[in-house]
Amino acid sequence: MHKAFFTALIGLLTVALPAHAAIDETINAAVATVTTPFVNFIFSPLPGTSFPWIVLWLVIAATIFTVYFLFIQFRAFPHAIALVSGKYADPDDAGEVSHFQALTTALSGTVGLGNIAGVAVAVSIGGPGATFWMILAGLMGMASKFTECTLAVKYRNEYDDGGVSGGPMYYMSKGLKERGFGWLGKPLAILFSIFCVLGSLGGGNMFQANQAHAQITNLFGEYPGWITGVVFALIVFAVIIGGLKSIAQVTEKIVPMMAVLYVGAALIILVMNYDKIGWAFGQIFAGAFTGLGVAGGLVGALIQGFKRAAFSNEAGVGSAAIAHSAVKTKEPITEGFVSLLEPFIDTVVICTMTALVIIITGVMQQDPQTGLYVWNAELGRVATAGDVSGVALTSAAFASAFSWFPWVLGIAVVLFAFSTMISWSYYGLKAWTYMFGEGKAQELTFKIIFCIFVVFGAAMNLGPVIDFSDAAIFAMALVNIVALYILMPVVRAEMTSYMERLKSGVFDIKH
Amino acid sequence: MTKEIFVVAYEGDADGEKVLDYALARAKRADAELLLVHILEWSPYKFLTQEEVAERSKRRRQEMAVAETKLMSPALAKCAAAGVTTKGEIRYGQVVDLIVKIAGEAKATQIFVGRTGSHSVAARIFGSVPLGLAQLSPIPTVIVP
Numbered sequence: 001m002h003k004a005f006f007t008a009l010i011g012l013l014t015v016a017l018p019a020h021a022a023i024d025e026t027i028n029a030a031v032a033t034v035t036t037p038f039v040n041f042i043f044s045p046l047p048g049t050s051f052p053w054i055v056l057w058l059v060i061a062a063t064i065f066t067v068y069f070l071f072i073q074f075r076a077f078p079h080a081i082a083l084v085s086g087k088y089a090d091p092d093d094a095g096e097v098s099h100f101q102a103l104t105t106a107l108s109g110t111v112g113l114g115n116i117a118g119v120a121v122a123v124s125i126g127g128p129g130a131t132f133w134m135i136l137a138g139l140m141g142m143a144s145k146f147t148e149c150t151l152a153v154k155y156r157n158e159y160d161d162g163g164v165s166g167g168p169m170y171y172m173s174k175g176l177k178e179r180g181f182g183w184l185g186k187p188l189a190i191l192f193s194i195f196c197v198l199g200s201l202g203g204g205n206m207f208q209a210n211q212a213h214a215q216i217t218n219l220f221g222e223y224p225g226w227i228t229g230v231v232f233a234l235i236v237f238a239v240i241i242g243g244l245k246s247i248a249q250v251t252e253k254i255v256p257m258m259a260v261l262y263v264g265a266a267l268i269i270l271v272m273n274y275d276k277i278g279w280a281f282g283q284i285f286a287g288a289f290t291g292l293g294v295a296g297g298l299v300g301a302l303i304q305g306f307k308r309a310a311f312s313n314e315a316g317v318g319s320a321a322i323a324h325s326a327v328k329t330k331e332p333i334t335e336g337f338v339s340l341l342e343p344f345i346d347t348v349v350i351c352t353m354t355a356l357v358i359i360i361t362g363v364m365q366q367d368p369q370t371g372l373y374v375w376n377a378e379l380g381r382v383a384t385a386g387d388v389s390g391v392a393l394t395s396a397a398f399a400s401a402f403s404w405f406p407w408v409l410g411i412a413v414v415l416f417a418f419s420t421m422i423s424w425s426y427y428g429l430k431a432w433t434y435m436f437g438e439g440k441a442q443e444l445t446f447k448i449i450f451c452i453f454v455v456f457g458a459a460m461n462l463g464p465v466i467d468f469s470d471a472a473i474f475a476m477a478l479v480n481i482v483a484l485y486i487l488m489p490v491v492r493a494e495m496t497s498y499m500e501r502l503k504s505g506v507f508d509i510k511h
Numbered sequence: 512m513t514k515e516i517f518v519v520a521y522e523g524d525a526d527g528e529k530v531l532d533y534a535l536a537r538a539k540r541a542d543a544e545l546l547l548v549h550i551l552e553w554s555p556y557k558f559l560t561q562e563e564v565a566e567r568s569k570r571r572r573q574e575m576a577v578a579e580t581k582l583m584s585p586a587l588a589k590c591a592a593a594g595v596t597t598k599g600e601i602r603y604g605q606v607v608d609l610i611v612k613i614a615g616e617a618k619a620t621q622i623f624v625g626r627t628g629s630h631s632v633a634a635r636i637f638g639s640v641p642l643g644l645a646q647l648s649p650i651p652t653v654i655v656p
Contacts, residue, residue: 086555095571095603097564098555105564162568248560256558326564426561 023226023459032464035471038198042471042478051299054474055306061316061481062140065147068488069495073142073340079502080337088334088507096328099338106323106339108255109204109423110346112416114312116262116409117211117391119354121466124364124381124389126304127373128280129287131355133305138347141315142340147484150336150491151175152321153329166325167427168192168318168476169434172483179486188479189434192318195475196431197446199319202465202472203311204424205450206457208417210465211391213458215413218392219406229458233451235418240425241447248422255419258412259350265408266353269401273360280359307470310477312351313343317473318480319427333494354394361397425450514596515543518619520610520640523549523582526625530655531586534623537653538595545597546617547586548610549578553603575601607643614650622652 043052066073082088083099122130148168155174156166169189176185213228239248270277288305289298314320320342327335358364365374365383374383384393391413398405425447432446433439457465501507519534521527531547538545551574559567583599590597602609614622624641641654 089555091604094555095551095553095567095574097559097567100556101559101564101567105559105561108558109561162570162572164565164568248562252558252560323561323564326567328568423561426565 023224032460035464035468038475039467039471042474043467049299050303052303052307054478055303055310057481058144058310058316058474058477059137059140059306061477061484062137062144065143065484065488066140069143069146069492071143072146072495073139073344076146076337076340077344080341083334083338084341090330093328097326099327099329099334102324102327102335103338103341104256105252105423106320106342107345108252108419109323109427110312110314110320110342110420111255111259111350112420113208113211113391113413114203114308115346115350115354116394116413116416117207117214118308118312119351120358120390120393120397122304122308123355123358124384124393126301127287127382128283128355128359128364129285129289129298129301130305130308131284131352131359132288133302134309134351134355135305135348137306137309138313138315138343138351141309141313141343141347144316144481144484145313145320145343146336146340147488147491148316148318148321148480149324149339150332150494151484151487152325153327153332153335154490154494156325164326165430167322167430168196168480168483169431170325171321171487172479175487175490176483179490181486184486185483188483192476192479192483193431193435195472195479196319197428197435198472199317199469199476200424200428200431201450201453203469204319204428205421205453206460206465207469208420209454209457210460212414212417215391215395215406215410218395219410224459226455226459229455232418232421232458233454236421236425236454237447237451239422240429240450241444251415251419251422255415258415261408262412263350263353265398265402265405266357269357269398270353270360272401276360277356280356283359284355309343309347309351311470311473313346314473315343316477316481316484318476319424319473322427322430323423331494331498333491333498336491336495357401358393358397361400363393363397363400421454515541515621516546516617516619517541517543518546518548518610518614518617518622520606520622520624520644521547521549521582521586522625523586526655530623530625531589533653533655535590535593535595537621537623539593543595543620545590545595546613546619547583547590547597547599548613549582549599549601550606550609551575551578551601551603552606554605571603606640607647610640610644611647611649614648620650622648622650624652624654626654626656 042054045051046053046056084103086098086100089098119134122134151171152166152168155171156164157170158164169192172189172192173185176182176188209229209232210225212232213225216228217223288301310316320339324335324339329335363385365385366372367374376383376387379387379389381389385396388396395406395409398409428450429443429446433442436442517534517538519530521531534545537543578601583601587597587599600613602613610622622644624644626641644652645654
C-alpha cells in the first residue's frame with residue numbers, strides 16, 4: 001500500500017517535471033568542475049607511487065600517537081568502559097552531560113553511512129584485504145581520537161551562563177599560544193574551520209543524502225535524485241532553521257536502536273554462516289597482503305582500508321572533538337579515554353561486521369578456478385551481483401540472508417543519514433561562526449547553504465560526491481594533526497598525572 | 512533530643528500542595544522537621560542531540576533556578592510561616608532512588624508523597640513514584656490522595 005503510494009507519487013513528480021534528468025546532470029557537472037582541483041590536490045600520490053600522501057599523513061599520525069602514548073588505546077580500554085558506565089561520576093554533576101552522553105552523541109555523528117556504504121566501497125575497490133587495514137586504522141585511530149578529545153575539553157571556552165564552545169578551533173588558538181606558537185594558532189584555526197565547513201557539506205551532508213537516495217531507489221525504483229534532495233532539505237530545514245527539534249530528538253533516540261538492529265542482523269548472518277567465518281578472515285588476511293587479484297594489490301587494499309576507516313570514524317579529523325568538548329568533567333583526560341571507544345565501536349566492531357557480511361554472503365564475484373576476485377576494469381572495482389556498489393552492495397549482501405532486510409536498511413540508512421547531517425550541520429555551524437562570529441544572520445546563511453547542498457548530494461553521482469566528501473574530511477585532518485603534534489606533550493602530561501593519581505586511589509568509584 | 516525528620520517528595524503542583532499541607536499538619540503534631548525534596552528526573556544514559564549536549568550546562572542552571580525560585584522558595588516560606596523548621600533540596604536523578612537515598616542520609620522517619628500519575632497506563636506498566644516508594648522505601652511512606 002505504502003509502496004504503491006510512494007511509487008505513484010514519484011511517478012507523478014517524474015512526469016510533471018520532464019527536465020529531471022537534466023537537472024541531476026547539470027548539478028553533477030557543475031559541482032564536479034569546482035571540486036575536482038581540490039580533490040586532486042588532497043589525493044595526489046607521493047612522487048613515483050600511487051600512494052596518496054594524505055593517507056600516509058593519517059597513518060603516520062595514528063602510529064606516532066599510539067607509540068607516544070604507549071598504546072593508550074589498549075591500556076586505558078577497561079578504564080574507559082568504567083568511565084562510560086558512570087563508575088567515577090560525581091553525583092553532584094547529575095543533570096550535566098555524562099561521559100555516556102558525550103560518547104553516544106559523538107557516535108551518532110560518526111556511525112552512519114560510512115559504516116554501511118563506505119565499507120562496501122572499500123571492499124569492492126580494495127578487496128576483502130581492505131578490511132584488515134580498516135581494522136588496523138580503527139585501532140590506531142583510537143589514539144588520535146584520544147589526543148584530540150582530551151585537548152578539546154582542556155581548551156574549551158566555558159561561558160558565565162554555562163554554555164560551552166570547544167573543538168579544534170579552540171585548542172589551536174589557545175593551546176598553540178600556550179606552547180609558544182601563537183602566530184600559528186589563529187591561521188590554523190581558520191584553515192581548519194574552512195575545511196570543517198567543507199567537510200560538513202561533503203561527508204556530513206552530500207554523501208549522506210546521496211547514499212540515502214541510492215537506498216530509496218534500490219527499494220522503489222529509479223527516480224531523480226534531486227527529489228529526494230528537496231524532501232531531505234525541507235526536513236533538515238525544519239530542524240535546523242525552523243527549530244523543529246522534536247524531529248532531531250526522535251531521530252536521536254531511534255538511531256541507537258537502528259544501530260543495534262543492524263549489528264544484530266549482521267551477527268545473525270554470521271552465526272548462520274559460522275562455518276565461513278574462518279574462511280572470511282582468511283580472505284581478509286590474504287587480501288591484505290596479496291590483493292587476491294584486486295587491482296592495486298596490497299597498496300590498493302591499504303589505501304581503501306585507511307580511507308574508509310578515516311572517513312567512518314573521523315579519528316584525527318577533529319569533528320568529534322566538538323561533540324566531546326561539552327562533557328562535565330574536572331579531568332579533561334577522562335573524555336580522551338572515553339572517546340577512544342568511538343573508533344573501536346565504529347570501525348573495529350560495526351565496519352568489520354559489514355565487511356564480513358559482504359564477504360561471507362558472496363555478493364562479490366570470485367573466479368571458482370583461481371579463487372581470485374573478478375575485476376571489472378570498466379567500473380574500477382570487483383564485479384558484484386547486479387554490478388552494484390556502495391549501500392546497494394551492502395543491501396544485496398543482507399538481502400541474500402533476509403529478503404526483507406533492504407526495507408529495514410532503507411529506514412536505517414535514512415535515519416543514519418539524517419542524524420549524521422544534523423550532527424555535521426552543528427559542527428559546520430560552529431566552524432562557520434568561529435570564522436564569521438556568532439549572530440543570527442551568520443547562522444542562517446550557513447544553514448541555508450547546508451540545505452542547498454543536501455539537494456546537490458542527492459542529485460549527483462556517487463563518484464564525485466565521495467571524492468569531494470573524502471577530500472574535505474581529510475583536509476580537516478591535515479590541519480588538525482599539525483596542532484595535535486604540537487600539543488601532544490600537554491596530553492601526555494595530563495595522562496601521566498591522571499594515571500598516577502588513579503593508581504594511588506585518589507579517584508573513588510562512586511557507584 | 513533531636514526532632515524527627517519527615518521527607519516530603521515535593522512536586523509543586525496542586526497535588527504537591529496537598530502533600531505539603533498534610534505533611535505540615537503531621538509535622539506540627541509530632542513536633543518534627545520537614546525536608547522538602549524536589550527531583551528533576553534525569554538519566555545519564557539518556558540520548559541527547561548535539562545541540563542539547565552543547566546547551567546542557569546552561570539548561571541545567573536555568574532548570575535549577577526555576578525550581579529554586581518558583582517551587583522551593585515559596586514552599587519553604589509557607590513552612591516557615593506555619594512554624595515548622597524545614598530544609599529544601601533540589602537534585603537531578605531517578606526520583607524514587609534519590610528520595611530513598613536522601614531519606615536514608617537524613618535519618619528521616621517518614622516519607623510523604625502525592626498520588627499523581629499512579630493510575631495512568633504508563634505508571635501501571637513502568638511503576639509510578641508513589642508505588643515505587645511504597646515498594647522500595649525502608650521507612651513508612653504516606654501516599655496522600
